[in-house]
Amino acid sequence: MLDRIVHYFDTLYSPTALAADRQPPMGTRAFFTYFLRQFRGVLWARLALVGLGSVIDASFPVFVGWIVGMLATTAPGDLWSVHKGALLLMAAVVLIRPVVFAADQLMRNHALTPNLVDLVRWQSHWHVIRQSWTFFQNDFAGRIGNKVLQAGEAIEMAVNTTIDAVWSTAVFLVVAMIVLGRMDPLLLVPIALWLVAYAALFRWAMPRVDRYSEEMSEARSVMSGRMVDSYSNIQTLKTFADDGAEDAYVAEAVTVHVGIFRRLMAIFSASWSLLFLLNAVLLTSVTGLALAGWSSGRMTTAMVATVIPFVLQIVNISGWILEVGANVFRQIGTARDSMQTIAQPLTLVDAPDATPLTVTRGGIVYDAVSFDYWRGDRGTVVDALSLTVHPGEKIGLVGRSGAGKSTLVNLTLRMFDVSGGAILIDGQDIRAVTQQSLRKVVGVVGQDTSLLHRSVRENIKYGRPGATDAEMIEAAQRASVHEVVLGLEDPEGRRGYDAHVGERGVKLSGGQRQRIALARVILKDAPILVLDEATSALDSEVEAAIQETLYGVMQGKTVIAIAHRLSTIARMDRIVVLDHGRIVEEGTHADLLEMGGIYAGLWSRQSGGFLDPGAESTEAT
Structure with a gap:
């Protein structure tokens, strides 16, 4: 039964679906919306479930106050008989919370996360691979690949984190302020001042996190591109044996990346230090007002027992939100960086007619x-x-x-x-x-022959995917490469036409690659x-x-x-x-x-x- 439920949510969306509009748009909001609108149903469900969970979480401090009040006003032997209804209500609410959480996990971890991550990657790749040859000539293949891969995780983490943290916290704060305001409106003053200061801190820190994250993402892509360029041209590196120059070339990119990373960490250090100060002021001021209210008779013991857990939760959540908010802005910066590559309009397209x-x-x-x-x-x-x-x-x-x-x-x-x-x-x-x-x-055999990192069979049949093995072998024989292929074996033990040729065909000699390319074009006919x-x-x-x-x-x-x-x-x-x-x-x-x-x-x-x-x-x- 459980497997069927999980399978249903796993297959609710296809990660290889294509949007009606095949052109991802420029602009951060438009870029996010382009992908997220394809998951509208599960996103609305998550908002509802996470909101309900936050309301339940906000009820726990209230329950603590109720229990303290019961203990203070009820004889030990009469607790169940006097407060049976309230105790059952609290138990029911507490038991509902795991059900809400489990339902949200099905939405988040099965319907949304894996499908969204790979749908963004797939649709981005689908668009990028249709760019002109010039597009790829002007960039590192490793850099382009990095942009496509990181976009999926960045968008998924940004949206899920926003729902899990920002949305849930917003609901919790609204409930908390309603409850505390009804107890004593004075309690809202330090909370309101704290919110203003917290918002100012957020406004100062997050744009900087966003900017440095985008810069760091670009620096990471450059670093990745330089490393992959070295790996792709390893024979040239080994032949010329100039490790020092190559090391310096990659080290330069590493140095740039770590410099931006350090500036980002400095923002985090300053933000956390200021937040700890704000939280200390909030906790002492609200607790002081609650105790003063109790001393003057405006607040009961149960109310004080409700206020303090509420404030402690707000303090704990505030640190979490700062960290999460920084992560959200980092992911937005990363996605924006990817967008600059992914959302480039196609420059060489078919005419409308x-x-x-x-x-x-x-x-x-x-x-x-x-x-x-x-x-x-x-x-x-x-x-x-x-x-x-x-x-x-x-x-x-x-x-x-x-x-x-x-x-x-x-x-x-x-x-x-x-x-x-x-x-x-x-x-x-x-x-x-x-x-x-x-x-x-048009059948083409070029001087710079590169093969796909797949089997010899797949490389030759790329010329005509529907060809039979007999037709493929005939083409290989006409290209004088059949005997060569039969003697091939890759590190995984695959032999002959099943042997993989390595990236760009590096496991073969130039002549062998060219003959396989000739066989491919012969088969294409x-x-x-x-x-x-x-x-x-x-x-x-x-x-x-x-x-x-x-x-x-x-x-x-x-x-x-x-x-x-x-x-x-x-x-x-x-x-x-x-x-x-x-x-x-x-x-x-x-x-x-x-x-x-x-x-x-x-x-x-x-x-x-x-x-x-x-x-x-x-x-x-």
Whole structure:
């Protein structure tokens, strides 16, 4: 029975649901509301249950006063007979409190907390992962991940703590002031003065806690980003063996973080010291007034016995609230810091009327395409470039480093939007079609091949998730990697296609990663194929072994290939030479050699087996 009840509350909300509006908003209140409105029902239930619990808690000092009054005015043998009704009422109220608490725990610990934490993370991740490539180029992956993960806990802790502490205390104080005011209005004077001073202390401390918490969260993210950057590039660190410089780089972030942390702790120290003074004044003044009232006959012994526990509870709660309030503001600061990353609007989105791309032939037209990176020092990368790639044609792109080759490929995939002109596939402007449909029809093997930290099977089938194992193995065999895969074993003992490849595929050699990436694109079997230095990590023997396979894969597809080794694109239907974002030469391999221009010079140096002193400035990449 209990398991069924718990399961019901556990599954009351789905942590992987998506909000109707998929764009988390900027602004602290709006950001919190965006996620919390999805849990309206359980939040209202918690407010009701916690409020009821506080009313019951406020009745306990009253019960103490009643009992003291009973003992003072009733003979020992007559207590039950005279006060039976009051005693049963008190017992019933005390016994109801655990039931209220248990119901609230079901709401808090099962319906709300785990679902809210991970829903915030999931919806934040869902939005962030749809950001443009530029978004990720401009930040640390570890920093972004930290922002997403901390947002869920920050929002959950802020809202639950506010309900558990601030709301419950507010209800308790209202009840306490009503009870004490009815006994003697003079008792409310020191309490009112204390509340004013307490509010002033809160007003002074909490904004500082908020500010330093946000700064500390950012500093923690930077520190995390630098550490993760070190871990991600551990081979470079080990190779260059410059531990001192790397240690200093991370230590700088640690020093900044601890400096902010110390300022935050100074606020806590000052706040607690002042609060202890305020509480001491409150306790002595209210107790003194109660005793004076008893001495003058205005208050009974039962009333004094009620007043003192009330004040003691207020004093104890005040310290708790200061600590909790600081924690709430810390979490708000943390959530606000995360919001700056999570709530950034998407900059590269589908047009409102975007339709799926329909590829019937695979022709690509670059119509006066221009592109500038937002960094002004980069200048124009592609400059009014016009090029028609006919359906089924194989095009090789050649040029000096920075000529715009890879940028042109990224524009074709709509990783960036063109600054001018248009790119059309089978007559459809790629800005007018959905990004998902565009990338489904383009198979890409890049020079910087990274794999997902999953099994080889999952990495290859990423090209076509519905493929069978037999189709996957055939693709691996065509990429000359099947035998390599069969010999793999990871630290967990998983073998072959079940072996995990490590983060970004670090457990494999560059050539092995590139062949798995080739198998993935072979399995995808897209009508348009982009090869950006697709064999750069392969040795000559392996490259020769799969060269014919590559040419076989190209059959019937429109192909754009970038290669440093010109021999790999010499058989292309047409070779296009770029320089400063413009087409400067165009033709077959034989045509370009006959021209005696840039391509011929590059070919001469490579086929001659050496690079002359000026080769660095004209090297093809």
